[in-house]
Amino acid sequence: MRIIKLDEQSKKNILSDLLKRSPNNYDSYQASVDEILANVKANGDKAVFEYTAKFDGATLTADTLRVTEEEIAKAYDEIEDKELVTIIRKAIANIKDHHEKQLKQSWFSSREDGVMLGQKITPLERVGVYVPGGKAAYPSSLLMNVVPAKVAGVDEIVMVTPPGKDGKINPTTLVAAKEAGVDTILKVGGAQAVAALAYGTESIKKVDKIVGPGNIFVALAKKAVYGHVGIDSIAGPSEVMVIADETANPRYVAADLLSQAEHDELASCILVTTSKELAEAVSKEVDGFVEILSRKEIIEKSLENFGYILLVDTMDEAVDVANEIASEHLEIVTKDPFLTMTKIRNAGAIFLGEYSSEPLGDYFAGPNHVLPTNGTAKFFSPLNVDDFMKKSSIIYYSKEALEPVSSDVIKFANAEGLTAHANSIKVRFEDK
Amino acid sequence: MRIIKLDEQSKKNILSDLLKRSPNNYDSYQASVDEILANVKANGDKAVFEYTAKFDGATLTADTLRVTEEEIAKAYDEIEDKELVTIIRKAIANIKDHHEKQLKQSWFSSREDGVMLGQKITPLERVGVYVPGGKAAYPSSLLMNVVPAKVAGVDEIVMVTPPGKDGKINPTTLVAAKEAGVDTILKVGGAQAVAALAYGTESIKKVDKIVGPGNIFVALAKKAVYGHVGIDSIAGPSEVMVIADETANPRYVAADLLSQAEHDELASCILVTTSKELAEAVSKEVDGFVEILSRKEIIEKSLENFGYILLVDTMDEAVDVANEIASEHLEIVTKDPFLTMTKIRNAGAIFLGEYSSEPLGDYFAGPNHVLPTNGTAKFFSPLNVDDFMKKSSIIYYSKEALEPVSSDVIKFANAEGLTAHANSIKVRFEDK
Missing domain, CATH: 3.40.50.1980 (Nitrogenase molybdenum iron protein domain)
Structure with a gap:
């Protein structure tokens, strides 16, 4: 996998490349x-x-x-x-x-x-x-x-x-x-x-x-x-980002990256790390795994298209790029994954620690695997029960409650030029 | 306003007429x-x-x-x-x-x-x-x-x-x-x-x-x-439905119907009632109000296009047609409005009793007036705080929790032909 030192220009290029995968471009x-x-x-x-x-x-x-x-x-x-x-x-x-x-x-x-x-x-x-x-x-x-x-x-x-x-x-x-x-x-x-x-x-x-x-x-x-x-939403190709520091096991990280790469040639997997050693070790593990995996051809194309290892100086920088990319899946494999999680604003699902591998969420843990892709985690949510229910507002006012505010409502309606709106309040107190 | 005895054919015609107002048809x-x-x-x-x-x-x-x-x-x-x-x-x-x-x-x-x-x-x-x-x-x-x-x-x-x-x-x-x-x-x-x-x-x-x-x-x-x-959603023209029985005040009902009609020539106002007397009284009150309201021309066109008084035999029938039309605003002005409300599935906002007039909700009560229109209350909700927030799933499994289910996850992944998914679980227990 290519290892890139993250800077403003490389970030801009990667963000723009990733967005090309959107179904909105077809x-x-x-x-x-x-x-x-x-x-x-x-x-x-x-x-x-x-x-x-x-x-x-x-x-x-x-x-x-x-x-x-x-x-x-x-x-x-x-x-x-x-x-x-x-x-x-x-x-x-x-x-x-x-x-x-x-x-x-x-x-x-x-x-x-x-x-x-x-x-x-x-x-x-x-x-x-x-x-x-x-x-x-x-x-x-x-x-x-x-x-x-x-x-x-x-x-x-x-x-x-x-x-x-x-x-x-x-x-x-x-x-x-x-x-x-x-x-x-x-x-x-x-x-x-x-x-x-x-x-x-x-x-x-x-x-x-x-x-x-x-x-x-x-x-x-x-x-x-x-x-x-x-x-539900408009699903794009799958993606995973892993934020990891020097405490992460490179073999696990590599395996997790590849579990997304095998989905699709347009799938994206990105490691963001503060550790140059980890970056190199993960890259090596990826090379080893690719050879033995059945969906080798898809994986190789996906890595070539949208696979990156990004080197950053600080964990805050890692958090920033994670929030900007708003990945469908985000694994946090650091000394203190819960602390890092508190800083994440945009991600479909957040997997914490070295045993919460992404496929656990795909099949088994319970939270939904239908997740916002392609940066849409900035405004869309995982599929959830709310998606199958809807709300109706309920409004009840007694006469005693309406009367003291009636002149306010009438005035507001008249200010908008909607006199029939005003009339509907007025008639209720017209005897006075 | 025209008074129609509701039957299957008239219901079908009205539903089809109302849907013509959808922004999807432009x-x-x-x-x-x-x-x-x-x-x-x-x-x-x-x-x-x-x-x-x-x-x-x-x-x-x-x-x-x-x-x-x-x-x-x-x-x-x-x-x-x-x-x-x-x-x-x-x-x-x-x-x-x-x-x-x-x-x-x-x-x-x-x-x-x-x-x-x-x-x-x-x-x-x-x-x-x-x-x-x-x-x-x-x-x-x-x-x-x-x-x-x-x-x-x-x-x-x-x-x-x-x-x-x-x-x-x-x-x-x-x-x-x-x-x-x-x-x-x-x-x-x-x-x-x-x-x-x-x-x-x-x-x-x-x-x-x-x-x-x-x-x-x-x-x-x-x-x-x-x-x-x-x-948020794709808003169509405004609409109100009033379900009323013989206990309703025809003057209030008429005023409320007109408060929607004045919005737009495409706006719709519908009274559904079990009472022929109320139907006739409301129609008369409407005629009286139209003459004195400032937006008379819009109101007349709206009533002509999409204004109906529907006569039904039972309150259940009224509830059925309300659920089918799924009105943006629904007023319930009956002997027991709370009982009727429990049977309503589809409506943007439900106004209960004779003092909860729709304009109160437009301006003042507090619930949102941005509501699903054109039958979309079957699946959309009023604008609400959830619309400005989004969710991320959180998943944490310890080694002790993952190990006993690892073979299940591996088997599930393999059944889908996704061997890199299986591998990501496998590597975590490969020493065994």
Whole structure:
């Protein structure tokens, strides 16, 4: 891995390189996506089935769109490693436990003159979860999207995922969906799935919100339907930053950096360290690991594109660059990781100390692995239970409470030229 | 106002009519907006000043872009009605009080084997607030956007608003901004203001999130930059629904319906009632009020376009249609408004009883008046303190906690074909 002494210019270059990976820079696909959205909106099922034939090579009808209970039962039989089902159940229990702690209650405050103000918090009614298809299954991602929705109390969770050419879904995906509590599984993917969930078709009911990762077509489609429905966020390529000092174990740091690099050629892994010795040792360990890892080619390209070891003079400098880059995953492996953590403003998830390796969070610990990428941790949060609930303000004023403030409200309304607003207060005291 | 007996067909027609008002249906302006965004991104200040000259007729430079302390002091002098300043201060105190109750704390849970999981909650660093310009000032809208950001602890609040031809801003707007605690006021509006806040220019620093209402250009620009920065939501025309039974005062109900109708020709006001007598009485009161209200022309068009009195047989039916339409404002004026409220799932703000008129919430009570419109209350919330804060997950595992689950994590990672993920756990126990 390249080792760079961090200065203003190198920082600027790296920040600008990293931002190039944003899905916001793929406007060239927008026209195709817009066409798919418009076609599904106008032609419903017909368009959905045509795209599924064209892009997935599968022939579906309104009768075969839904995964049946028989197909799910068969999927359990098809999973060779039965222990995986047990591990999935353990992961679900951890995710559930952590997300239950996020649950907010409706609340109100009241005043003795007859005022009650509050927030009513209600789960969303119907949520669509996008799950990528293809040969590999990513059950962890499915769990991270579905379990928080279940915890929130969403009435119906509709999962969409592209079928194989044989019209089938990966059995591990089906089992994970069943275990997590998905209500309906539909064999449809791509922008056409997003369109169907956003607008509704003859066979697919409109949802309130669409979550879950997908390729660039899915990401652009989600952004386009934002406002018609809610969406989680626009996910970019994965990234990890490790802040480490001389106390860190270079072998662990190297292994953790590579666990992100293997995701994607656009993935980014960055070590920021005050220790030149650690920098060199990590670089050497990385070289060693790369040779033995199965996804060597992806890793090498990712390291070449967006892998950096940045040397800084002080921990404060490390914190500053971490806050500027706002990494999806941030590991802090220093003498006092909790102290460093207090200074971090911007990061999706913060992993503390030498045994909190990032993949622990991906699969098992419980906090969500759907995290803000590409600098968006400055304003977006990890997926959480709040994303599946919404608030309504509650306002109650008695006559006794309204009367003394009525002239203030009338005056304010008139100052804005909104006389019908003023009138609505006025009529209530017009006898006087 | 037209009185309609609600049935499946009339409900479908009304829902479809209401949705036509969505900003999502104004794609025809998208090309102009995209051009402005691209130009500001490429040419910074130069483009911003050119658009300001073109659209607002004001000539600005990097030196005159910022409102000065002198201009603000002068604005206080220019306000004729000094009592308005006092009322603004009272409103700020109420808004602050209510929003402080929404403040969430960072939290963690821990386990004795050395596990700590939690959420670190951090305010956003820099937020842009859009405030519409023109002759009328809407200080209430400014307060509702700025005060929650202040309560959240945002470091810097940058307000943008289009200047008049003379390069000046309405004095009431300036005073409200000062009172609410805005840090920087910039004389720029339209899509060019959104672009400058999203991308940054020589004189305008990039923000993390953009909130606040604007015309269709502003709305489309906000949607386009979503992902580069956060945005609040895409606001559509205002709307109110009143659920009332025979106990309601028709004069109050009529006045409240009209307080929304006066906003905009696209505004919608709907009464849903079980009482034919009330329906007729309200319709008559509406006719009477329309004649005496200053915004008569707008009101008449709004009523003609999107004003309805819907007759239903039961309160349950009223609740169902309220949940389907998911109105921005919902007044419940029935024998037992609290009971009816428990059945409401979808509404921006719920006003209970005959003295909780909607304008009370617009100006004074404290809960936010920036509310989800156009059916989006099914998945969006009122603007609130959470919108100005974001979360980071915190994950700490000790060696003792990681070891017993290490084989599960390794197996899960391998099942997804992600061997570098597995390796990052494996290396930590490789001596064994």
